[in-house]
Amino acid sequence: MAWQKTPYFVIFLLILFGIEAPGQGIDIRKLEISNPGTSEFAPVVQDSMLYFISNRRTNLFVTYLDQNNELLFRIFRVPLSPEGTRGKVELFSPPDQPRYNAGPLTFSANGAMLIATHNRSERYQGRTGQNRPNRLTLYTARKRDKAWHRYQKLIIDVPPGASIGQPSLSADGSRLFFVSDMEGGYGETDIYVSHRTPDGWSTPENLGPEINTPGKELFPFIHPSGKLYFSSNGHDGTGNLDIYYVGPHITGSKPVQLPEPVNTIFNDFSCYIGPDEKHGFFASDRDGDDDIYKFSIPQIACSDPQKVEADNFCFTFFENGPFKSDTLPYIYRWDFGDGHEATGLEVDHCFEQPGQYQINLNVVDTLLNEQLFSVASYNLKIERKKQIWFEAPDTINTNFTLELQATLRGYENPPEDPVFHWDFGNGETRIGKNIDYTYHKAGRYRIICSTRLKNNREVCFFREIEVTDPQ
Numbered sequence: 001m002a003w004q005k006t007p008y009f010v011i012f013l014l015i016l017f018g019i020e021a022p023g024q025g026i027d028i029r030k031l032e033i034s035n036p037g038t039s040e041f042a043p044v045v046q047d048s049m050l051y052f053i054s055n056r057r058t059n060l061f062v063t064y065l066d067q068n069n070e071l072l073f074r075i076f077r078v079p080l081s082p083e084g085t086r087g088k089v090e091l092f093s094p095p096d097q098p099r100y101n102a103g104p105l106t107f108s109a110n111g112a113m114l115i116a117t118h119n120r121s122e123r124y125q126g127r128t129g130q131n132r133p134n135r136l137t138l139y140t141a142r143k144r145d146k147a148w149h150r151y152q153k154l155i156i157d158v159p160p161g162a163s164i165g166q167p168s169l170s171a172d173g174s175r176l177f178f179v180s181d182m183e184g185g186y187g188e189t190d191i192y193v194s195h196r197t198p199d200g201w202s203t204p205e206n207l208g209p210e211i212n213t214p215g216k217e218l219f220p221f222i223h224p225s226g227k228l229y230f231s232s233n234g235h236d237g238t239g240n241l242d243i244y245y246v247g248p249h250i251t252g253s254k255p256v257q258l259p260e261p262v263n264t265i266f267n268d269f270s271c272y273i274g275p276d277e278k279h280g281f282f283a284s285d286r287d288g289d290d291d292i293y294k295f296s297i298p299q300i301a302c303s304d305p306q307k308v309e310a311d312n313f314c315f316t317f318f319e320n321g322p323f324k325s326d327t328l329p330y331i332y333r334w335d336f337g338d339g340h341e342a343t344g345l346e347v348d349h350c351f352e353q354p355g356q357y358q359i360n361l362n363v364v365d366t367l368l369n370e371q372l373f374s375v376a377s378y379n380l381k382i383e384r385k386k387q388i389w390f391e392a393p394d395t396i397n398t399n400f401t402l403e404l405q406a407t408l409r410g411y412e413n414p415p416e417d418p419v420f421h422w423d424f425g426n427g428e429t430r431i432g433k434n435i436d437y438t439y440h441k442a443g444r445y446r447i448i449c450s451t452r453l454k455n456n457r458e459v460c461f462f463r464e465i466e467v468t469d470p471q
Contacts, residue, residue: 026419028262038056039053039055039290041269043282043283045080045274048079049080050078050281051075051076052077075103075105076092094149097118097148098118098151100118100119101119105117105167106169108169112143113141114141115154118138118139119136119137120134135161136165137158137164139154156200157202159183164180166220168221174195175195177221179217185206187217189216190212192206210254210255215234217232227247228245228250229271231244247438249438254401258271259419259433260417264284266286269282271283278296278298300421300451300452302460305446308389308462313354314348314351317359319332319346319376332364333361335359335361355382360374361375384409386410387410388408388409388450388451397467397468397470398439398469404434404437405433406451418433423447445467449461
Protein backbone atom coordinates (compact mmCIF):
# COMPACT_ATOMS: atom_id res chain seq x y z
CA MET A 1 0.00 0.00 0.00
CA ALA A 2 1.04 3.58 -0.61
CA TRP A 3 1.24 4.32 3.12
CA GLN A 4 4.01 1.80 3.60
CA LYS A 5 6.31 3.93 1.45
CA THR A 6 5.84 7.26 3.19
CA PRO A 7 5.82 8.44 6.80
CA TYR A 8 2.74 10.54 6.24
CA PHE A 9 -0.32 9.49 4.30
CA VAL A 10 -1.16 12.91 2.86
CA ILE A 11 2.17 13.25 1.05
CA PHE A 12 0.84 11.42 -1.98
CA LEU A 13 -1.61 14.26 -2.49
CA LEU A 14 1.15 16.77 -2.97
CA ILE A 15 2.72 15.43 -6.11
CA LEU A 16 -0.61 15.21 -7.94
CA PHE A 17 -1.75 17.37 -10.44
CA GLY A 18 -7.08 27.37 -9.07
CA ILE A 19 -7.45 30.28 -10.70
CA GLU A 20 -10.44 32.12 -9.46
CA ALA A 21 -13.50 30.61 -11.06
CA PRO A 22 -16.83 32.38 -10.89
CA GLY A 23 -19.66 29.89 -11.22
CA GLN A 24 -23.40 30.23 -11.43
CA GLY A 25 -24.40 30.59 -7.80
CA ILE A 26 -20.96 29.68 -6.38
CA ASP A 27 -17.94 31.97 -6.03
CA ILE A 28 -14.46 30.77 -5.11
CA ARG A 29 -11.29 32.64 -4.21
CA LYS A 30 -7.78 31.43 -3.45
CA LEU A 31 -6.58 32.53 -0.03
CA GLU A 32 -3.53 34.74 0.23
CA ILE A 33 -1.92 32.33 2.69
CA SER A 34 -0.88 30.05 -0.18
CA ASN A 35 2.86 29.93 -0.84
CA PRO A 36 4.37 29.10 -4.25
CA GLY A 37 6.05 25.72 -4.22
CA THR A 38 4.48 24.55 -0.95
CA SER A 39 1.28 22.72 -0.13
CA GLU A 40 -1.56 24.00 2.02
CA PHE A 41 -4.64 21.85 2.68
CA ALA A 42 -6.97 20.35 5.34
CA PRO A 43 -8.58 23.64 6.49
CA VAL A 44 -10.63 23.75 9.67
CA VAL A 45 -12.06 26.75 11.55
CA GLN A 46 -12.11 27.15 15.32
CA ASP A 47 -12.53 30.33 17.39
CA SER A 48 -12.15 32.64 14.37
CA MET A 49 -8.88 30.97 13.42
CA LEU A 50 -8.23 29.03 10.23
CA TYR A 51 -6.05 25.98 10.90
CA PHE A 52 -4.39 24.18 8.00
CA ILE A 53 -1.52 21.84 7.11
CA SER A 54 1.56 22.94 5.19
CA ASN A 55 5.11 21.83 4.44
CA ARG A 56 6.44 25.38 4.33
CA ARG A 57 9.75 26.11 6.07
CA THR A 58 9.35 27.23 9.68
CA ASN A 59 12.94 27.69 10.82
CA LEU A 60 15.91 29.02 8.86
CA PHE A 61 18.43 27.17 11.02
CA VAL A 62 16.73 23.82 11.63
CA THR A 63 15.18 21.88 8.76
CA TYR A 64 13.47 18.53 9.18
CA LEU A 65 13.14 16.37 6.08
CA ASP A 66 11.52 13.00 5.55
CA GLN A 67 13.26 10.04 3.88
CA ASN A 68 12.24 11.52 0.51
CA ASN A 69 14.08 14.75 1.39
CA GLU A 70 10.80 16.66 1.50
CA LEU A 71 9.87 19.14 4.20
CA LEU A 72 7.77 17.67 6.96
CA PHE A 73 4.23 18.83 7.52
CA ARG A 74 3.15 21.05 10.36
CA ILE A 75 -0.06 22.71 11.55
CA PHE A 76 -0.43 26.44 10.96
CA ARG A 77 -3.12 28.95 11.81
CA VAL A 78 -4.14 32.44 10.79
CA PRO A 79 -6.83 34.85 12.08
CA LEU A 80 -10.01 34.67 10.04
CA SER A 81 -12.33 37.54 9.15
CA PRO A 82 -15.68 37.42 7.31
CA GLU A 83 -13.91 38.56 4.12
CA GLY A 84 -11.18 35.91 4.35
CA THR A 85 -7.93 35.79 6.29
CA ARG A 86 -6.25 38.68 8.06
CA GLY A 87 -3.07 38.73 10.08
CA LYS A 88 0.12 36.72 10.16
CA VAL A 89 0.33 32.98 9.61
CA GLU A 90 1.89 31.28 12.64
CA LEU A 91 3.00 27.77 13.47
CA PHE A 92 0.63 25.93 15.82
CA SER A 93 2.93 23.86 18.00
CA PRO A 94 1.82 23.11 21.59
CA PRO A 95 4.75 22.22 23.89
CA ASP A 96 4.00 18.47 24.05
CA GLN A 97 3.20 18.05 20.37
CA PRO A 98 5.27 15.32 18.62
CA ARG A 99 8.38 16.67 16.92
CA TYR A 100 7.83 15.49 13.36
CA ASN A 101 4.83 15.30 11.01
CA ALA A 102 1.64 16.92 12.25
CA GLY A 103 -1.45 16.39 10.19
CA PRO A 104 -5.16 17.21 9.92
CA LEU A 105 -6.94 17.94 13.16
CA THR A 106 -10.42 18.42 14.56
CA PHE A 107 -11.81 20.29 17.56
CA SER A 108 -14.65 19.60 19.95
CA ALA A 109 -17.63 21.93 19.61
CA ASN A 110 -16.62 23.95 22.68
CA GLY A 111 -13.00 24.16 21.54
CA ALA A 112 -11.69 22.53 24.73
CA MET A 113 -10.30 19.39 23.05
CA LEU A 114 -8.43 18.65 19.84
CA ILE A 115 -7.60 15.44 18.03
CA ALA A 116 -4.73 15.59 15.54
CA THR A 117 -2.81 13.27 13.22
CA HIS A 118 0.85 12.50 14.02
CA ASN A 119 3.45 9.83 13.38
CA ARG A 120 3.04 6.94 15.76
CA SER A 121 6.71 7.05 16.73
CA GLU A 122 8.16 10.28 18.11
CA ARG A 123 11.55 9.37 16.66
CA TYR A 124 12.34 10.12 13.05
CA GLN A 125 13.27 6.86 11.28
CA GLY A 126 13.93 7.96 7.71
CA ARG A 127 17.71 7.64 7.40
CA THR A 128 19.62 7.45 4.15
CA GLY A 129 19.15 4.11 2.41
CA GLN A 130 16.26 3.12 4.66
CA ASN A 131 12.53 3.15 4.04
CA ARG A 132 11.06 2.17 7.38
CA PRO A 133 7.45 3.32 7.69
CA ASN A 134 6.49 5.48 10.62
CA ARG A 135 2.80 4.78 10.93
CA LEU A 136 0.20 7.41 11.73
CA THR A 137 -2.08 7.61 14.72
CA LEU A 138 -4.24 10.15 16.54
CA TYR A 139 -3.26 12.34 19.46
CA THR A 140 -5.56 14.27 21.75
CA ALA A 141 -4.98 17.35 23.90
CA ARG A 142 -7.01 19.45 26.33
CA LYS A 143 -7.17 23.24 26.56
CA ARG A 144 -6.74 24.91 29.92
CA ASP A 145 -5.95 28.56 30.62
CA LYS A 146 -5.63 29.26 26.88
CA ALA A 147 -2.92 26.60 26.49
CA TRP A 148 -2.96 22.99 25.35
CA HIS A 149 -2.00 20.25 27.83
CA ARG A 150 -1.96 16.45 28.16
CA TYR A 151 -0.90 15.85 24.56
CA GLN A 152 -1.15 12.04 24.33
CA LYS A 153 -2.07 9.21 21.99
CA LEU A 154 -5.76 8.54 21.58
CA ILE A 155 -6.69 5.07 22.80
CA ILE A 156 -8.57 3.31 20.03
CA ASP A 157 -8.57 -0.32 18.88
CA VAL A 158 -6.60 -0.28 15.61
CA PRO A 159 -4.36 -3.08 14.26
CA PRO A 160 -0.65 -2.41 14.92
CA GLY A 161 0.27 -2.33 11.22
CA ALA A 162 -2.41 0.21 10.21
CA SER A 163 -2.35 3.99 10.07
CA ILE A 164 -5.25 6.20 11.13
CA GLY A 165 -5.61 9.93 10.63
CA GLN A 166 -7.58 12.89 9.24
CA PRO A 167 -10.07 12.93 12.14
CA SER A 168 -13.41 14.71 12.30
CA LEU A 169 -15.43 14.86 15.52
CA SER A 170 -19.21 15.21 15.48
CA ALA A 171 -20.77 18.29 17.07
CA ASP A 172 -22.04 16.31 20.07
CA GLY A 173 -18.68 14.55 20.50
CA SER A 174 -20.22 11.08 20.19
CA ARG A 175 -18.73 10.02 16.84
CA LEU A 176 -15.20 10.23 15.50
CA PHE A 177 -14.67 9.78 11.76
CA PHE A 178 -11.21 9.09 10.36
CA VAL A 179 -9.27 7.47 7.52
CA SER A 180 -7.35 4.21 7.74
CA ASP A 181 -5.59 1.63 5.57
CA MET A 182 -6.35 -1.25 7.93
CA GLU A 183 -6.92 -4.69 6.43
CA GLY A 184 -10.44 -5.70 5.46
CA GLY A 185 -11.39 -2.39 3.87
CA TYR A 186 -12.77 -1.77 0.40
CA GLY A 187 -9.83 0.11 -1.09
CA GLU A 188 -6.50 1.79 -0.52
CA THR A 189 -7.87 4.00 2.23
CA ASP A 190 -11.36 3.90 3.74
CA ILE A 191 -13.38 6.07 6.09
CA TYR A 192 -14.30 4.63 9.49
CA VAL A 193 -16.32 5.78 12.49
CA SER A 194 -15.82 5.10 16.18
CA HIS A 195 -18.43 5.82 18.87
CA ARG A 196 -17.72 7.27 22.29
CA THR A 197 -18.75 4.89 25.07
CA PRO A 198 -18.39 5.00 28.86
CA ASP A 199 -15.30 2.82 28.39
CA GLY A 200 -13.71 4.95 25.65
CA TRP A 201 -13.83 4.78 21.86
CA SER A 202 -15.47 1.75 20.28
CA THR A 203 -13.90 -0.54 17.69
CA PRO A 204 -13.85 1.34 14.36
CA GLU A 205 -16.65 0.56 11.90
CA ASN A 206 -16.15 0.79 8.13
CA LEU A 207 -18.76 3.08 6.53
CA GLY A 208 -19.43 0.52 3.83
CA PRO A 209 -19.31 0.26 0.03
CA GLU A 210 -21.73 3.13 -0.62
CA ILE A 211 -18.99 5.53 0.53
CA ASN A 212 -15.77 3.51 0.34
CA THR A 213 -14.49 2.30 -3.03
CA PRO A 214 -11.44 0.40 -4.36
CA GLY A 215 -9.74 3.80 -4.61
CA LYS A 216 -8.94 6.38 -1.93
CA GLU A 217 -11.50 7.93 0.41
CA LEU A 218 -9.98 10.78 2.41
CA PHE A 219 -10.60 13.81 4.62
CA PRO A 220 -13.99 13.14 6.25
CA PHE A 221 -15.74 16.18 7.67
CA ILE A 222 -18.87 15.69 9.74
CA HIS A 223 -21.04 18.83 9.58
CA PRO A 224 -23.22 19.94 12.54
CA SER A 225 -26.26 19.17 10.34
CA GLY A 226 -25.19 15.53 10.23
CA LYS A 227 -24.00 15.57 6.62
CA LEU A 228 -20.71 13.82 6.02
CA TYR A 229 -18.38 15.43 3.49
CA PHE A 230 -15.37 13.54 2.16
CA SER A 231 -12.91 13.33 -0.74
CA SER A 232 -12.63 10.41 -3.14
CA ASN A 233 -11.07 9.34 -6.41
CA GLY A 234 -13.14 6.16 -6.58
CA HIS A 235 -16.60 7.53 -7.38
CA ASP A 236 -17.68 8.79 -10.80
CA GLY A 237 -16.39 12.34 -10.54
CA THR A 238 -15.10 15.09 -12.77
CA GLY A 239 -11.47 14.22 -12.40
CA ASN A 240 -9.07 12.87 -9.82
CA LEU A 241 -10.03 13.65 -6.22
CA ASP A 242 -13.47 15.23 -5.84
CA ILE A 243 -15.55 16.32 -2.85
CA TYR A 244 -18.80 14.50 -2.03
CA TYR A 245 -21.33 14.42 0.77
CA VAL A 246 -24.05 12.16 2.12
CA GLY A 247 -27.03 13.07 4.28
CA PRO A 248 -27.43 12.57 8.04
CA HIS A 249 -28.53 8.96 7.49
CA ILE A 250 -25.09 7.97 6.27
CA THR A 251 -25.62 4.23 5.87
CA GLY A 252 -27.15 3.44 2.50
CA SER A 253 -26.96 7.01 1.23
CA LYS A 254 -25.60 7.64 -2.24
CA PRO A 255 -22.81 10.26 -2.29
CA VAL A 256 -23.60 13.59 -3.95
CA GLN A 257 -20.80 15.39 -5.76
CA LEU A 258 -20.36 19.10 -5.05
CA PRO A 259 -20.87 21.06 -8.29
CA GLU A 260 -18.41 23.13 -10.27
CA PRO A 261 -16.43 25.25 -9.69
CA VAL A 262 -15.66 23.48 -6.38
CA ASN A 263 -14.99 20.20 -8.19
CA THR A 264 -12.93 20.34 -11.38
CA ILE A 265 -10.82 18.03 -13.55
CA PHE A 266 -8.01 18.63 -11.04
CA ASN A 267 -7.70 17.32 -7.47
CA ASP A 268 -10.19 18.97 -5.13
CA PHE A 269 -10.20 17.72 -1.55
CA SER A 270 -10.28 18.32 2.22
CA CYS A 271 -13.23 20.64 2.78
CA TYR A 272 -14.58 22.53 5.77
CA ILE A 273 -18.21 23.72 5.55
CA GLY A 274 -19.45 26.57 7.73
CA PRO A 275 -22.33 25.92 10.16
CA ASP A 276 -24.76 27.91 7.96
CA GLU A 277 -23.68 25.93 4.86
CA LYS A 278 -23.31 29.21 2.96
CA HIS A 279 -19.52 29.08 2.76
CA GLY A 280 -16.56 26.84 3.28
CA PHE A 281 -12.93 26.11 2.49
CA PHE A 282 -11.27 23.38 0.47
CA ALA A 283 -7.93 22.54 -1.13
CA SER A 284 -7.17 22.13 -4.82
CA ASP A 285 -4.16 21.78 -7.10
CA ARG A 286 -5.88 23.55 -10.01
CA ASP A 287 -3.22 26.28 -9.92
CA GLY A 288 -0.24 23.91 -9.83
CA ASP A 289 0.29 23.54 -6.08
CA ASP A 290 -2.09 22.44 -3.33
CA ASP A 291 -3.73 25.70 -2.22
CA ILE A 292 -6.68 26.58 -0.02
CA TYR A 293 -9.74 28.24 -1.53
CA LYS A 294 -12.79 29.80 0.01
CA PHE A 295 -16.17 29.24 -1.61
CA SER A 296 -19.51 30.92 -1.05
CA ILE A 297 -22.92 29.51 -1.96
CA PRO A 298 -25.57 32.26 -2.05
CA GLN A 299 -28.74 30.96 -0.45
CA ILE A 300 -32.03 31.25 -2.31
CA ALA A 301 -34.96 32.85 -0.51
CA CYS A 302 -37.84 30.85 -1.97
CA SER A 303 -40.93 32.64 -0.63
CA ASP A 304 -43.47 31.70 -3.32
CA PRO A 305 -42.60 28.44 -5.08
CA GLN A 306 -44.66 27.39 -8.07
CA LYS A 307 -46.03 23.89 -8.55
CA VAL A 308 -44.33 21.69 -11.13
CA GLU A 309 -46.81 20.98 -13.92
CA ALA A 310 -46.56 18.60 -16.84
CA ASP A 311 -46.35 20.19 -20.28
CA ASN A 312 -49.55 19.90 -22.32
CA PHE A 313 -48.95 19.76 -26.05
CA CYS A 314 -52.56 18.79 -26.91
CA PHE A 315 -54.88 21.21 -28.73
CA THR A 316 -58.37 21.37 -30.24
CA PHE A 317 -58.49 22.74 -33.79
CA PHE A 318 -61.81 23.88 -35.26
CA GLU A 319 -63.18 25.78 -38.25
CA ASN A 320 -66.61 27.35 -38.78
CA GLY A 321 -66.88 26.62 -42.50
CA PRO A 322 -69.81 26.43 -44.94
CA PHE A 323 -69.55 22.71 -45.67
CA LYS A 324 -71.52 21.11 -42.88
CA SER A 325 -73.86 18.75 -44.74
CA ASP A 326 -73.04 15.08 -44.65
CA THR A 327 -74.31 14.82 -48.24
CA LEU A 328 -71.64 17.12 -49.65
CA PRO A 329 -68.50 15.43 -50.94
CA TYR A 330 -66.25 17.98 -49.26
CA ILE A 331 -64.21 17.56 -46.09
CA TYR A 332 -61.79 19.63 -44.07
CA ARG A 333 -58.31 18.09 -43.86
CA TRP A 334 -55.82 19.28 -41.27
CA ASP A 335 -52.07 18.94 -41.75
CA PHE A 336 -50.27 19.56 -38.43
CA GLY A 337 -46.73 19.81 -39.81
CA ASP A 338 -45.46 16.86 -37.76
CA GLY A 339 -46.36 14.08 -40.22
CA HIS A 340 -49.91 13.67 -38.94
CA GLU A 341 -53.27 14.61 -40.51
CA ALA A 342 -56.91 14.63 -39.39
CA THR A 343 -60.29 15.38 -41.00
CA GLY A 344 -63.28 17.24 -39.63
CA LEU A 345 -64.48 20.65 -38.61
CA GLU A 346 -63.19 20.09 -35.09
CA VAL A 347 -60.27 17.79 -34.29
CA ASP A 348 -57.96 17.07 -31.35
CA HIS A 349 -54.25 16.60 -31.81
CA CYS A 350 -51.26 16.12 -29.47
CA PHE A 351 -47.75 17.07 -30.50
CA GLU A 352 -44.93 14.91 -29.18
CA GLN A 353 -42.57 17.76 -28.35
CA PRO A 354 -42.20 21.55 -28.50
CA GLY A 355 -41.22 23.24 -31.74
CA GLN A 356 -42.39 25.28 -34.73
CA TYR A 357 -45.21 23.65 -36.69
CA GLN A 358 -46.84 24.78 -39.94
CA ILE A 359 -50.59 24.19 -39.67
CA ASN A 360 -52.54 23.88 -42.94
CA LEU A 361 -56.30 23.47 -43.36
CA ASN A 362 -57.61 22.51 -46.81
CA VAL A 363 -60.97 21.65 -48.32
CA VAL A 364 -60.83 18.37 -50.22
CA ASP A 365 -63.29 16.89 -52.75
CA THR A 366 -63.62 13.27 -51.68
CA LEU A 367 -65.11 12.17 -55.00
CA LEU A 368 -62.25 13.49 -57.07
CA ASN A 369 -59.71 13.19 -54.24
CA GLU A 370 -58.56 16.67 -55.08
CA GLN A 371 -57.76 19.66 -52.91
CA LEU A 372 -60.18 22.43 -53.80
CA PHE A 373 -58.65 25.33 -51.87
CA SER A 374 -56.77 26.32 -48.72
CA VAL A 375 -58.80 27.65 -45.83
CA ALA A 376 -55.97 28.59 -43.49
CA SER A 377 -52.22 28.33 -43.10
CA TYR A 378 -50.30 29.56 -40.09
CA ASN A 379 -47.27 28.86 -37.92
CA LEU A 380 -47.80 27.40 -34.44
CA LYS A 381 -45.01 27.72 -31.87
CA ILE A 382 -45.22 25.29 -28.99
CA GLU A 383 -43.04 25.92 -25.95
CA ARG A 384 -42.44 24.17 -22.68
CA LYS A 385 -43.61 25.75 -19.45
CA LYS A 386 -40.95 27.84 -17.78
CA GLN A 387 -40.08 25.82 -14.72
CA ILE A 388 -37.61 23.56 -12.95
CA TRP A 389 -38.78 20.12 -13.97
CA PHE A 390 -38.30 17.09 -11.75
CA GLU A 391 -40.37 13.96 -11.32
CA ALA A 392 -41.50 12.39 -8.06
CA PRO A 393 -44.29 9.93 -7.19
CA ASP A 394 -47.29 11.14 -5.24
CA THR A 395 -46.82 8.48 -2.55
CA ILE A 396 -43.83 6.48 -1.31
CA ASN A 397 -42.97 4.35 1.69
CA THR A 398 -40.46 5.34 4.33
CA ASN A 399 -36.88 4.27 3.57
CA PHE A 400 -37.60 4.29 -0.17
CA THR A 401 -34.88 6.05 -2.15
CA LEU A 402 -36.11 8.85 -4.41
CA GLU A 403 -34.05 9.48 -7.53
CA LEU A 404 -34.48 13.15 -8.40
CA GLN A 405 -33.10 14.98 -11.42
CA ALA A 406 -33.61 18.71 -11.98
CA THR A 407 -33.78 20.34 -15.42
CA LEU A 408 -34.51 23.92 -16.45
CA ARG A 409 -37.27 23.95 -19.07
CA GLY A 410 -38.69 26.70 -21.21
CA TYR A 411 -36.17 29.43 -20.33
CA GLU A 412 -34.30 31.13 -23.14
CA ASN A 413 -30.52 31.16 -22.80
CA PRO A 414 -30.43 29.24 -19.49
CA PRO A 415 -27.21 28.91 -17.45
CA GLU A 416 -24.91 26.24 -18.83
CA ASP A 417 -24.43 24.55 -15.47
CA PRO A 418 -27.07 25.76 -13.00
CA VAL A 419 -26.68 24.97 -9.30
CA PHE A 420 -29.87 23.42 -7.94
CA HIS A 421 -30.83 23.79 -4.28
CA TRP A 422 -33.20 21.22 -2.74
CA ASP A 423 -35.36 21.56 0.35
CA PHE A 424 -37.16 18.39 1.44
CA GLY A 425 -39.60 19.99 3.83
CA ASN A 426 -38.14 18.37 6.93
CA GLY A 427 -35.19 20.67 7.57
CA GLU A 428 -32.81 18.81 5.26
CA THR A 429 -31.30 20.41 2.17
CA ARG A 430 -29.08 19.28 -0.71
CA ILE A 431 -27.17 20.82 -3.62
CA GLY A 432 -26.86 19.20 -7.02
CA LYS A 433 -28.60 18.27 -10.25
CA ASN A 434 -29.06 14.58 -9.45
CA ILE A 435 -30.07 13.72 -5.91
CA ASP A 436 -30.95 10.46 -4.18
CA TYR A 437 -33.00 11.07 -1.06
CA THR A 438 -34.74 8.89 1.52
CA TYR A 439 -37.48 9.90 3.96
CA HIS A 440 -37.31 8.01 7.23
CA LYS A 441 -40.45 9.41 8.84
CA ALA A 442 -44.04 9.30 7.58
CA GLY A 443 -45.77 12.56 6.71
CA ARG A 444 -46.66 14.91 3.90
CA TYR A 445 -43.72 16.88 2.56
CA ARG A 446 -43.13 19.60 0.00
CA ILE A 447 -40.00 19.09 -2.11
CA ILE A 448 -38.72 22.46 -3.35
CA CYS A 449 -36.05 22.84 -6.02
CA SER A 450 -34.61 26.28 -6.78
CA THR A 451 -31.83 27.92 -8.79
CA ARG A 452 -30.67 31.23 -10.23
CA LEU A 453 -30.90 32.28 -13.86
CA LYS A 454 -28.22 34.27 -15.67
CA ASN A 455 -29.85 37.55 -14.70
CA ASN A 456 -29.59 36.42 -11.04
CA ARG A 457 -33.33 35.95 -10.87
CA GLU A 458 -34.35 33.23 -8.44
CA VAL A 459 -36.85 30.57 -9.52
CA CYS A 460 -38.24 27.76 -7.40
CA PHE A 461 -40.78 24.98 -7.94
CA PHE A 462 -42.26 22.25 -5.79
CA ARG A 463 -43.98 18.89 -5.73
CA GLU A 464 -45.81 17.44 -2.76
CA ILE A 465 -45.29 13.86 -1.65
CA GLU A 466 -46.99 11.58 0.87
CA VAL A 467 -44.64 9.33 2.84
CA THR A 468 -46.30 6.37 4.53
CA ASP A 469 -44.92 3.84 7.01
CA PRO A 470 -45.76 0.30 5.82
CA GLN A 471 -45.34 -0.95 9.39
